[in-house]
Amino acid sequence: MSEKTFGKTLSRRSFLKESSAAAVGVAGISVIGAPAILSGQNVNSRINLGFLGTGSRACEMLTAISGQTEKLVTDLCDIYPPHLAEAVKLCGNTKVRTYEHWEKVLEQKDVDAVVVATPLFLHVPMSVAGLEAGKHVLSEKSMGLNMKHLNQMLAAVQSHPDKVYLVGYQGRLAESLKMVKDLVAEGSLGRITQFYVHFDRNQSWKRDDLPAEWERVLNWRLYKEYCGGLLTEVVTHEIDAVREVLGIMPVNASFYGKVQIYKDGRDSHDSIVGAWEMEDGVLGVGTAHLSNASNGSGWKLLGTHGTVESNGGTVKIYWEKEARHLDSVGIQHKFTTIKLGQSLKESENPNNTPAKVITFEIDNDYDLSTAREFRHFYDCILNGTKPVMDATSCRDTSIAAFMAYASTLEGGRQVSRAEVEAAG
Numbered sequence: 001m002s003e004k005t006f007g008k009t010l011s012r013r014s015f016l017k018e019s020s021a022a023a024v025g026v027a028g029i030s031v032i033g034a035p036a037i038l039s040g041q042n043v044n045s046r047i048n049l050g051f052l053g054t055g056s057r058a059c060e061m062l063t064a065i066s067g068q069t070e071k072l073v074t075d076l077c078d079i080y081p082p083h084l085a086e087a088v089k090l091c092g093n094t095k096v097r098t099y100e101h102w103e104k105v106l107e108q109k110d111v112d113a114v115v116v117a118t119p120l121f122l123h124v125p126m127s128v129a130g131l132e133a134g135k136h137v138l139s140e141k142s143m144g145l146n147m148k149h150l151n152q153m154l155a156a157v158q159s160h161p162d163k164v165y166l167v168g169y170q171g172r173l174a175e176s177l178k179m180v181k182d183l184v185a186e187g188s189l190g191r192i193t194q195f196y197v198h199f200d201r202n203q204s205w206k207r208d209d210l211p212a213e214w215e216r217v218l219n220w221r222l223y224k225e226y227c228g229g230l231l232t233e234v235v236t237h238e239i240d241a242v243r244e245v246l247g248i249m250p251v252n253a254s255f256y257g258k259v260q261i262y263k264d265g266r267d268s269h270d271s272i273v274g275a276w277e278m279e280d281g282v283l284g285v286g287t288a289h290l291s292n293a294s295n296g297s298g299w300k301l302l303g304t305h306g307t308v309e310s311n312g313g314t315v316k317i318y319w320e321k322e323a324r325h326l327d328s329v330g331i332q333h334k335f336t337t338i339k340l341g342q343s344l345k346e347s348e349n350p351n352n353t354p355a356k357v358i359t360f361e362i363d364n365d366y367d368l369s370t371a372r373e374f375r376h377f378y379d380c381i382l383n384g385t386k387p388v389m390d391a392t393s394c395r396d397t398s399i400a401a402f403m404a405y406a407s408t409l410e411g412g413r414q415v416s417r418a419e420v421e422a423a424g
């Protein structure tokens, strides 16, 4: 186990304080420069990939991209030998190079791009080093552990405009999300006043029966030192989707967190609940827990004319029975046509058709959506284009999560965006 990477402890009240060392926030880039792959590192048009961290997500990725001929997995690195061995089996390259030390992967001249799939606290150190070593980087979500990390990452991305940096919010590429974005932009749901993001599971999140020296390494999600628990690990996907649709940021957050069920030594909460006050007067509720799976995971937008609910790739749209506000909005969309001044009640009687249910198979399939994420990464590398999950917008999603997380660490105190950003 690496002492360098698994060491320092972040105390309960020190989240904001710990994040206050450096301020290097800068604007994101809009166009990526010439891809390295075309400028010489690898003269083939194939992308050589190295993986930093080969735990469960990396193994899912290796399975999902196994049929992609655009890439070759040349290098794998993990400090836990069983995970490395599993990845070797899945990577599809009998000559794959393996390492314990991630820096070795970056030293390989023929590696074009690296995938960072380690615990959150390592994302930024590895991603920054990756860019500095001349590699394109696909980092798992979320972006970083604290504001200092986010600012370091953004600065590194800006200093390497010829490299692609993409954060693994694969949900942003979903067909369903694009449809909802259109519906909202066209005014189909009226004015959005509230949203609800949630992650509900009934599982401990703990890997049991580990030798003591591996407990914190492999149960990193349970400790503040390594991540922000439910908010940075899972609710972040749902926050990201809502932010992508609405294009707004929180102004304030008040959240509570508790270890309610799993009193096994963890210091990350197994239950959180709270609210964000957003720009444009929108209010949003966030909940997550590890003790009840009935709601699944997803998000919901509530507008004056209707509601849209998303779980995986399935979207449900409900119209309000009493909406009478359409004198100023005419709406035409492939799933709804409403004329100026027309009541939604007449065209979409909720008693007859309680919800429109639209399922997008590709979004529902974890492997397919992961494969799509990698294709987007390759496209950006080969065409020199900006990823949909770019540094600036992914930094904003992290800030929204940090605001809620910081509040949970201080018993629900209202935490402002300005305060969190100033801590960087």
Ligand SMILES: NC(=O)c1ccc[n+]([C@@H]2O[C@H](COP(=O)([O-])OP(=O)(O)OC[C@H]3O[C@@H](n4cnc5c(N)ncnc54)[C@H](O)[C@@H]3O)[C@@H](O)[C@H]2O)c1
Binding pocket: 002, 005, 052, 053, 054, 055, 056, 057, 058, 077, 078, 079, 080, 083, 100, 101, 102, 117, 118, 119, 120, 122, 140, 141, 142, 168, 169, 170, 217, 218, 233
């Ligand atoms: N986008 C998604 O849908 C999705 C889904 C699951 C996980 N994730 C993200 O993927 C990342 C990894 O999650 P996971 O479930 O695979 O966790 P995991 O614990 O299964 O894997 C992490 C791996 O990193 C290794 N590691 C730790 N320190 C290392 C170091 N210094 N050098 C090399 N390897 C090191 C560990 O040994 C482990 O094998 C997390 O950031 C998580 O949030 C994303």
